[in-house]
Amino acid sequence: MEKILEVKDLEVSFQTYGGEVKAVRGVSFDLYKGETLAIVGESGSGKSVTTQTIMKLIPMPPGKIANGQILFNGDDIVPKTEKQMEKIRGKEISMIFQDPMTSLNPTMRIGRQIMEVLIKHQNMSTSSATERAVELLRLVGIPMPEKRIKQYPHEFSGGMRQRAMIAIALAASPKLLIADEPTTALDVTIQAQILELMKDLQSKMDTSIIFITHDLGVVANVADRVAVMYGGQIVETGTVDEIFYDPRHPYTWGLLASMPSVDNDGGAELTAIPGTPPDLTNPPKGDAFAPRNQYAMAIDFEEEPPMFQISETHFAKTWLLHPDAPKVEPPAVVQKRIRKLSSTFDKPVLVKEEK
Amino acid sequence: MAEKLIEIRNLKQHFNVGRPNLVKAVDGISFDIYRGETLGLVGESGCGKSTTGRSIIRLYDATDGEVLFEGENVHGTKSTKELKKFNRKMQMIFQDPYASLNPRMTVADIIAEGIDIHGLANSKQERMERVYELLETVGLNKEHASRYPHEFSGGQRQRIGIARALAVEPEFIIADEPISALDVSIQAQVVNLMKQLQRDKGLTYLFIAHDLSMVKYISDRIGVMYYGKLVELAPADVLYKNPLHPYTQSLLSAIPLPDPETERTRRRTSYDPDVHEYADGEEVQMREVSKGHFVYCSEKEFQKLQKQYKN
Numbered sequence: 017m018e019k020i021l022e023v024k025d026l027e028v029s030f031q032t033y034g035g036e037v038k039a040v041r042g043v044s045f046d047l048y049k050g051e052t053l054a055i056v057g058e059s060g061s062g063k064s065v066t067t068q069t070i071m072k073l074i075p076m077p078p079g080k081i082a083n084g085q086i087l088f089n090g091d092d093i094v095p096k097t098e099k100q101m102e103k104i105r106g107k108e109i110s111m112i113f114q115d116p117m118t119s120l121n122p123t124m125r126i127g128r129q130i131m132e133v134l135i136k137h138q139n140m141s142t143s144s145a146t147e148r149a150v151e152l153l154r155l156v157g158i159p160m161p162e163k164r165i166k167q168y169p170h171e172f173s174g175g176m177r178q179r180a181m182i183a184i185a186l187a188a189s190p191k192l193l194i195a196d197e198p199t200t201a202l203d204v205t206i207q208a209q210i211l212e213l214m215k216d217l218q219s220k221m222d223t224s225i226i227f228i229t230h231d232l233g234v235v236a237n238v239a240d241r242v243a244v245m246y247g248g249q250i251v252e253t254g255t256v257d258e259i260f261y262d263p264r265h266p267y268t269w270g271l272l273a274s275m276p277s278v279d280n281d282g283g284a285e286l287t288a289i290p291g292t293p294p295d296l297t298n299p300p301k302g303d304a305f306a307p308r309n310q311y312a313m314a315i316d317f318e319e320e321p322p323m324f325q326i327s328e329t330h331f332a333k334t335w336l337l338h339p340d341a342p343k344v345e346p347p348a349v350v351q352k353r354i355r356k357l358s359s360t361f362d363k364p365v366l367v368k369e370e371k
Numbered sequence: 372m373a374e375k376l377i378e379i380r381n382l383k384q385h386f387n388v389g390r391p392n393l394v395k396a397v398d399g400i401s402f403d404i405y406r407g408e409t410l411g412l413v414g415e416s417g418c419g420k421s422t423t424g425r426s427i428i429r430l431y432d433a434t435d436g437e438v439l440f441e442g443e444n445v446h447g448t449k450s451t452k453e454l455k456k457f458n459r460k461m462q463m464i465f466q467d468p469y470a471s472l473n474p475r476m477t478v479a480d481i482i483a484e485g486i487d488i489h490g491l492a493n494s495k496q497e498r499m500e501r502v503y504e505l506l507e508t509v510g511l512n513k514e515h516a517s518r519y520p521h522e523f524s525g526g527q528r529q530r531i532g533i534a535r536a537l538a539v540e541p542e543f544i545i546a547d548e549p550i551s552a553l554d555v556s557i558q559a560q561v562v563n564l565m566k567q568l569q570r571d572k573g574l575t576y577l578f579i580a581h582d583l584s585m586v587k588y589i590s591d592r593i594g595v596m597y598y599g600k601l602v603e604l605a606p607a608d609v610l611y612k613n614p615l616h617p618y619t620q621s622l623l624s625a626i627p628l629p630d631p632e633t634e635r636t637r638r639r640t641s642y643d644p645d646v647h648e649y650a651d652g653e654e655v656q657m658r659e660v661s662k663g664h665f666v667y668c669s670e671k672e673f674q675k676l677q678k679q680y681k682n
């Protein structure tokens with residue numbers, strides 16, 4: 017399979033009043049043509065910053081790419097100028113932002129905002145752009161789109177704004193679509209429609225998608241592979257089956273255990289992961305998750321764990337996979353999920369850092 | 372126990388009245404909210420959930436209908452003093468954490484705004500202590516107090532909004548998708564927190580959300596809206612076990628489950644409003660099919676549903 021994106025040892029930080037926030041601390045991943053990678057992880061763990069960096073959309077300063085490479089079709093994006101980026105953005109790579117209100121222009125009619133992309137990147141005439149804008153709004157499930165194109169963002173409901181953004185992002189038929197929580201404001205029926213629309217686009221155009229979401233049900237539905245982030249790092253990555261049926265990192269266990277199920281009658285408390293997220297101005301020594309990890313060992317507070325490989329496609333950054341680590345049992349709700357997958361190696365293999 | 376805290380009577384909220392682009396965002400809905408309960412509100416995007424919440428809290432002047440809080444009409448003319456009293460009793464956590472936080476204020480000032488307006492702290496020190504306590508309650512820490520909203524991630528901002536709402540110790544909180552921007556573990560923290568605050572302080576919630584498993588978990592009763600109307604209202608477990616309105620059925624069939632295998636084979640039922648085949652002039656309204664289980668239906672459908680219900 018062809019790689020469309022390779023992110024290598026990316027580090028991004030922000031200079032703030034309180035010090036330097038190390039938002040992304042050595043993130044590496046690949047994305048293949050036509051695949052969907054879901055990124056999940058704690059709020060504040062660097063999902064948005066990582067993906068915004070791919071489009072060079074973080075404010076610099078205070079932001080800065082401290083290290084790493086972002087190869088898009090083999091070409092490093094990091095040294096590119098703003099002018100060069102403008103050619104890529106919206107055309108090659110487009111993004112659906114987490115917050116529709118700050119990325120839609122409040123003073124411009126919705127229709128116009130979609131048309132601009134079409135006129136700029138697809139060289140469409142005004143009349144065909146109008147037609148296409150109406151069609152795109154219809155595709156994302158907005159009723160009476162002929163009327164709606166004349167409205168302003170504040171006249172749309174939260175979910176309708178989100179759908180307008182999706183329409184804008186799809187307008188240019190990008191090669192890489194980054195969707196930052198594109199469906200969080202949508203009800204499940206419209207969410208399902210949008211997910212199908214994205215899959216449809218993907219199969220027609222071989223689009224690659226990075227999909228950030230908190231909804232593990234959505235992950236199970238859309239993802240080929242999943243990356244789990246914590247404290248500015250990817251702590252586990254694998255195929256969707258590996259993450260849901262054979263998770264290895266205790267943070268991933270915590271995530272899976274936190275969800276209510278529809279059969280939960282509300283009697284029992286949800287199992288939240290205790291404690292607060294790490295302070296990224298002063299990241300802890302060792303494993304950033306250690307203070308909240310009930311399985312933490314002495315070494316977790318001393319030394320950052322390396323990546324271990326569990327299968328061709330499955331990696332986790334935890335000392336628990338070290339041959340000398342004691343055998344631990346994941347929480348009961350997680351154990352219920354676990355299956356033996358045929359792809360798993362006999363033993364986890366330490367991944368040597370290439371420096 | 373069932374004391375009514377809020378009564379909503381035939382509430383209507385129309386936008387652009389008298390113009391061709393009239394929107395009947397909320398179109399004649401009635402329901403009660405009991406003291407100490409959580410009423411979940413779900414429904415299609417754009418069906419009027421936020422508008423309902425905003426009208427209850429008087430962010431809009433209702434087109435028609437009334438909202439009674441402890442028997443008093445919220446929408447009647449009020450003196451500034453009375454308004455201030457209402458404002459303290461009812462708080463809203465907004466759907467859009469970006470638009471609702473003033474970018475030029477520090478987190479501490481945002482959270483303490485209500486404390487200042489209502490004079491709830493006797494000294495600067497007490498004010499800051501309260502802010503720190505609230506930050507901790509919502510899973511942030513002291514160091515965050517002096518920062519500005521843009522320095523936070525989406526989920527962190529949402530928690531600032533929650534801390535702000537809690538600051539004035541309200542009786543009733545309208546939470547408009549308070550957790551959809553949060554990761555599941557923090558969702559769990561916030562929901563546990565909301566439940567605990569409810570137990571400790573007897574808070575009442577109107578909880579608007581899309582995540583149906585979370586809504587079921589937190590709500591005592593759930594209302595389902597479709598195009599400005601309430602189409603079904605029932606105790607949470609009953610609604611999930613026995614959804615009667617076809618829109619509710621389609622919603623429940625679309626809940627994504629955290630299991631890749633089920634997702635690969637999932638089948639959804641979609642809702643077509645034409646299935647009802649209502650005749651002209653046929654009276655469609657909320658009817659109580661079984662105790663506490665209301666469905667928006669015609670007399671004919673009602674008869675059928677009642678028969679179905681028995682077996």
Ligand SMILES: Nc1ncnc2c1ncn2[C@@H]1O[C@H](COP(=O)(O)OP(=O)(O)OP(=O)(O)O)[C@@H](O)[C@H]1O
Nearest residue numbers: 030039059060061062063064065522523524525526
């Ligand atoms: N402009 C900025 N200035 C300072 N810090 C920032 C800035 N933008 C982001 N950060 C910090 O970077 C970290 C990562 O933020 P990011 O928005 O990537 O989180 P996220 O994983 O997308 O979280 P969420 O799920 O809540 O959206 C956070 O600690 C955040 O406070």
Ligand SMILES: Nc1ncnc2c1ncn2[C@@H]1O[C@H](COP(=O)(O)OP(=O)(O)OP(=O)(O)O)[C@@H](O)[C@H]1O
Nearest residue numbers: 171172173174175386396416417418419420421422
């Ligand atoms: N200020 C306004 N002017 C005109 N129309 C409006 C305004 N606010 C809301 N609407 C319209 O009212 C309807 C209901 O909107 P509302 O925001 O209440 O929906 P919602 O159920 O909260 O949806 P979502 O789940 O997407 O947030 C929508 O058709 C919306 O376009």
Ligand SMILES: [Mg+2]
Nearest residue numbers: 064114524525
């Ligand atoms: Mg984010």
Ligand SMILES: [Mg+2]
Nearest residue numbers: 173174421466
């Ligand atoms: Mg809304």
